[in-house]
Amino acid sequence: MDAQSFQRFLAQLDQLTLKQRSLLSSALKHPTHHDAIQDALPDLTACPHCQAEANQLALWGWGRGLRRYRCKQCHRTCNALSGSPLAKLRKADRWLSYAQALQDGLTVRAAARACGISKNTAFLWRHRFLHRASDHLAAQARGIVEVDETFILESFKGQRCLPRAPRQRGGVSQTRGTGPDQIPIMVVQDREGHIADFKLKKLNGAHVEAALAPLVDSDAILCSDGAAVYSTFARQHGITHRVVHAKTGQRVREGAFHIQHVNAYHSRLKLWMARFHGVATKYLENYLGWRRMLERYQQTMQPCHCLQEAVGRPLQHIIGT
Numbered sequence: 001m002d003a004q005s006f007q008r009f010l011a012q013l014d015q016l017t018l019k020q021r022s023l024l025s026s027a028l029k030h031p032t033h034h035d036a037i038q039d040a041l042p043d044l045t046a047c048p049h050c051q052a053e054a055n056q057l058a059l060w061g062w063g064r065g066l067r068r069y070r071c072k073q074c075h076r077t078c079n080a081l082s083g084s085p086l087a088k089l090r091k092a093d094r095w096l097s098y099a100q101a102l103q104d105g106l107t108v109r110a111a112a113r114a115c116g117i118s119k120n121t122a123f124l125w126r127h128r129f130l131h132r133a134s135d136h137l138a139a140q141a142r143g144i145v146e147v148d149e150t151f152i153l154e155s156f157k158g159q160r161c162l163p164r165a166p167r168q169r170g171g172v173s174q175t176r177g178t179g180p181d182q183i184p185i186m187v188v189q190d191r192e193g194h195i196a197d198f199k200l201k202k203l204n205g206a207h208v209e210a211a212l213a214p215l216v217d218s219d220a221i222l223c224s225d226g227a228a229v230y231s232t233f234a235r236q237h238g239i240t241h242r243v244v245h246a247k248t249g250q251r252v253r254e255g256a257f258h259i260q261h262v263n264a265y266h267s268r269l270k271l272w273m274a275r276f277h278g279v280a281t282k283y284l285e286n287y288l289g290w291r292r293m294l295e296r297y298q299q300t301m302q303p304c305h306c307l308q309e310a311v312g313r314p315l316q317h318i319i320g321t
Contacts, residue, residue: 037092038066040304041080042313048083050074065092084311085128091117098125099306102290107275127286132312134289136296138194142217145190146259147224149203150266151182152273157280178203183281185269185288187262188215195265195295197288205229213237223257265295 016024045054052073060070066079081087086095094115101111101122112122153173156162173179184203188196188211198211208229216222221240224230234241242257269291273279279287297305308314 036096037307038080040096040307041066041311042308044069044078044080044082045313047071047074047076048078049076081311085131086307086310089125089128091121095307096303098122099129099303099310102126102129102306103294103301103303105272105275105294127283129306129310130286130290131310133293133309134285135312136289136309136314137196137292138188138190138215140217141188141190141194141196141215142220143190143192144256145188145216145220145222146262147186147188147212147222147230148259148262148266149184149186149200149227150270151178151184152270152279152281152284154181154183154281155278157278159280183284185266185284186211187265188212189261189265190220191261195292197292199285199288203227203229205232208233209236221257223259225259268295 013021043054044057046052047057050071050073052071056072057069057078058072060068060077062068063079066081068077068079070077081089089095094117097115098111098117101114106114108122108126109119111126112119115122117125153171156164173181175181178184184200186198186200186203186208188198196211196215200207200211212233216237216239218237218239221242222230222234223242223244226243226245231241231243233239244258269288272291272294273287276287293306293309294301305314
């Protein structure tokens with residue numbers, strides 16, 4: 001509303017009845033959904049178009065309930081959602097309730113009922129909200145670092161043309177153990193709680209090297225099972241390696257070296273994912289990021305944290321990033 005329109009609005013206040021004034025006062029005291037979203041979103045750290053510093057962004061009015069800015073260098077306008085997966089997404093009044101659905105781990109249909117949206121919209125929003133969260137993993141693991149892999153059955157859920165015969169109700173793997181239709185998920189965690197997980201194409205030296213080399217500190221002590229790929233990686237990078245063999249009664253070596261934390265994470269991940277009755281492999285990384293987000297915030301998580309993760313700018317320092 002421009003200044004002239006606002007002055008005309010103020011001039012008409014005397015014409016309101018007592019009941020109308022009470023309703024207006026009540027409405028002004030309760031923030032709208034746009035105000036709640038504006039308060040939840042972190043400030044821009046740079047221009048989303050040319051990456052100029054935040055001090056180059058000048059105030060440029062409001063749009064769709066959000067503060068707009070104009071870059072002094074590229075002269076383009078933006079808001080807190082520009083360049084994020086939530087940009088131009090409609091029904092902003094349902095975002096916080098949908099963020100609560102993500103926090104509660106609801107299925108697509110349950111989230112649709114809770115937020116009053118269609119199931120197709122709920123599915124679209126799920127991956128819009130999780131796209132940036134899937135990139136938030138530990139940048140470095142130090143001290144005693146545990147690493148181990150688990151496997152999730154490959155799924156073409158939602159696809160019409162399958163490269164193989166369909167399985168009945170999810171089915172089982174074609175082969176025992178680590179077959180070609182099993183997707184390896186490698187989880188890395190240190191004793192400070194920093195977690196990173198990787199969907200590998202194959203559990204071999206090249207893929208393990210690409211994932212662990214930039215992550216594991218050179219002074220770390222790597223704990224793993226007897227898989228040769230981990231011992232090879234540790235030897236090539238000069239990292240101390242402790243092997244914990246899967247034997248009856250032996251889960252901890254020398255009192256401190258074990259992989260119980262990552263094994264417990266595997267258990268929580270699979271138990272949590274069971275509610276979805278299978279996850280399409282092409283979306284698996286989004287679900288891994290979703291679970292890591294829940295692990296980072298734990299009991300302190302709020303719907304606003306989901307919005308901050310969705311735009312890629314979490315406000316608070318959190319374990320695992």
